[in-house]
Structures are given as structure tokens and as C-alpha cells.
Amino acid sequence: MQAYIGGIIPLSETSLPNKVCTKILFAGCDFCCHYCYSNDILDFREEFLKDLKEVKNEIIKNFGFVDAVIFSGGEPCLQRQALLTLARFAKKQGLSVGVETNGSKPYSIKSLINENLLDFVFMDIKAPLKKNIFQKVTKSGTFFKTAEEIIGNISQTLKLLKENQNKIQIEIRTTIVPGLIFRKEDILEIAKEINELNCRWVLQPFKSSKGTLDPILNSIESPTKKFLENIKKVCQKKYSNLRIDIKAV
Numbered sequence: 001m002q003a004y005i006g007g008i009i010p011l012s013e014t015s016l017p018n019k020v021c022t023k024i025l026f027a028g029c030d031f032c033c034h035y036c037y038s039n040d041i042l043d044f045r046e047e048f049l050k051d052l053k054e055v056k057n058e059i060i061k062n063f064g065f066v067d068a069v070i071f072s073g074g075e076p077c078l079q080r081q082a083l084l085t086l087a088r089f090a091k092k093q094g095l096s097v098g099v100e101t102n103g104s105k106p107y108s109i110k111s112l113i114n115e116n117l118l119d120f121v122f123m124d125i126k127a128p129l130k131k132n133i134f135q136k137v138t139k140s141g142t143f144f145k146t147a148e149e150i151i152g153n154i155s156q157t158l159k160l161l162k163e164n165q166n167k168i169q170i171e172i173r174t175t176i177v178p179g180l181i182f183r184k185e186d187i188l189e190i191a192k193e194i195n196e197l198n199c200r201w202v203l204q205p206f207k208s209s210k211g212t213l214d215p216i217l218n219s220i221e222s223p224t225k226k227f228l229e230n231i232k233k234v235c236q237k238k239y240s241n242l243r244i245d246i247k248a249v
Contacts, residue, residue, distance in 0.1 A: 003082035004028050004048040006041030006074055008058050011065060014098075015171060015202070016120065021068040021098070022059055024086065026076040030150075031102055032139040033126060034214035035177050035206050041074050052082060056089050068096035068119070077105035084108075087117040098122060103157035104140070104150050113164050120169045121161060127181050128189035129154060137181050155193075162197050170199035176223050176231065177206040184234050191235040191242060203228050204247035 006027035014021050027041040027048040036042070059069055069090040076083050076099055087097045098120030099112065112118040127137035129151045134140075141147035161170055172194050176182050187203075194201060205222045212218060228246045236242055 001052045001082060001085060002049050003052060003055070003079050003086075004044045004074075005050040005055060006038075006048055008055065010058065010062050012070070014068070014070065015122075016068075016098075016169070019067045019096070020065065021070045022062045022066050023070050023072055024055060024058075024076070026071060026073040026079055026083070028078050029073060029075040029102075030078060030104055030140060030145075031075070031126070033137060034139070034180060035175060035212050035217055037212060038074065039212070052085055055086060059086075059090060059093065059095070063093060063095075066095065068098055070098040070100060070120070070122075072100040075102055075104070077101050077108035080105070080108040080111060084111055084115070084117070087112060088115070091117055096120065100124070101157075102126065102138075103154040106153050106156035106160055109157055109160055113160065113168070118168055120171070122171045122173060123157070123161070124173045124175070125154070125190050125193065126175070128186050129193060130189065133181075133186060137177075158193060158197065161199075165198040170197065172197070172199050172201045173204060174201070175204050175206055176228060177217070178220050178223055180206075180217075182223065182227075184231060187231050188235060188238060191239045195239045195242060199243070201242055201244045202247055203231060203244060 004027040007025040009023040012021050012023040028044040029042045090097050096119040097117050100122040103123050127134045131147045135147040140150050207222050208218055208220050232244045
């Protein structure tokens with residue numbers, strides 16, 4: 001079996017305490033976010049095709065140095081069979097398994113959960129689950145799939161995570177981007193969606209880079225720590241159960 005693999009990071013730090021992982025970057029994504037830093041692996045290009053035996057060998061090579069394998073991208077859940085195959089393999093090696101996802105493919109998440117393959121989920125909620133702002137941020141709606149359908153799928157993924165929150169460690173991430181996703185009312189909408197989920201919510205600041213998909217963002221300054229702290233305070237005032245952390249600016 002082959003898969004579109006954009007890269008492999010043998011030893012990578014994680015946000016999990018005392019966890020070092022091998023990170024497998026799946027190529028291809030169904031979102032086209034303005035501030036994406038991984039736009040070099042957003043497409044399914046022939047050059048990314050890799051036999052899964054090679055990927056398994058990379059996992060074995062780092063055995064003894066890592067605690068987990070995390071599948072990222074791109075969007076790993078677009079290649080369900082390859083994802084399941086590699087997750088099964090990692091589990092057989094006694095490693096924990098995590099997925100970084102935008103949540104648009106609940107069936108892939110459900111398959112991992114059904115086989116008890118999933119220990120961690122790092123889910124990016126890019127914008128409030130409302131058509132106009134969501135489409136503006138993600139540019140994910142197409143002729144074949146509308147923004148409403150994608151939002152519905154993300155809601156299904158959140159429901160799945162809520163149903164399995166006692167056996168999966170969940171981290172929700174939202175990137176605060178000045179001029180795009182930064183208004184308090186929008187962040188509060190996201191807070192409302194995850195309020196009943198046992199998770200850690202990380203507010204991470206956009207960092208300008210020449211590698212972003214939208215070059216207009218290259219000159220935008222990162223939100224200040226004070227701005228992020230204010231957003232956190234507003235969210236926790238209304239939803240006191242939320243565990244919110246701020247990633248360093």
C-alpha cells in the first residue's frame with residue numbers, strides 16, 4: 001500500500017508532558033486556510049507517494065527514543081486506510097497514537113476509536129461553525145462539498161470526541177489571526193461548541209511568515225500576549241469549566 005506522505009520528523013516534541021514522538025506528515029488537505037504554514041504539502045502530488053513499508057521502517061528506526069507516533073499533515077484523515085494501517089502498526093510496537101486533524105472526516109476518527117487505536121487528538125477549530133466566517137477562514141467549500149456539509153462533519157467529530165472523552169486525551173487548538181479570526185464574539189462561539197468537552201483549549205497566536213498561503217498576512221503582526229489573555233478571560237467568564245492555555249507569542 002502507498003500513501004501521500006509529505007515528510008517524516010523522526011524526533012519531535014509534543015504539547016504532551018514528557019512525550020517525544022515521531023511525526024508522520026500526510027500530504028493533501030481539504031482546507032485552504034489563509035494562514036497555513038504547510039502549503040507545500042497541501043496537494044496530492046506524485047512525488048509524495050511512499051510505500052508504507054518505508055514509513056514503518058522509519059517508525060521502527062526511532063523505537064526506544066519516542067513514546068508516540070502522531071499523524072499530521074496536511075490532513076491525515078483524508079487517507080483513512082493508510083492512516084489505520086500505520087496506527088495499527090504503531091500500536092503493535094507499544095507506542096501511543098495521536099492525530100492532528102481539522103475534524104472534517106469523522107468516519108476516519110470513528111474507525112480509529114472503534115479499533116482502540118487513538119490515544120490523543122489534537123483538533124484545530126479554525127473558526128466558529130457558522131457558514132460565512134468558516135468559509136472565509138478555511139476556503140474549504142467546493143462545488144462537490146459545501147461549507148455547511150463540512151461544518152456538519154466537524155460537529156459529528158466533536159460529538160464522537162465527547163462520547164469518548166474518558167479514554168482519549170483531547171487538545172483543541174485555535175489560531176488567533178488579526179483581521180481574520182480575532183473578534184471576541186467569534187472566539188466565544190468556538191468556546192460554546194467545546195464547553196462540554198473534557199479538553200485543553202490552546203489559543204495560539206498567528207506568526208507572520210513568508211511561508212503562509214496568503215502573502216497579505218506576511219506583514220501582519222502577531223497578537224500580543226495581553227490581547228490573548230483578554231480573550232481567555234472573556235471566554236472563562238462565560239464558560240468557567242474551560243481549560244484554556246495560551247501558546248507563547
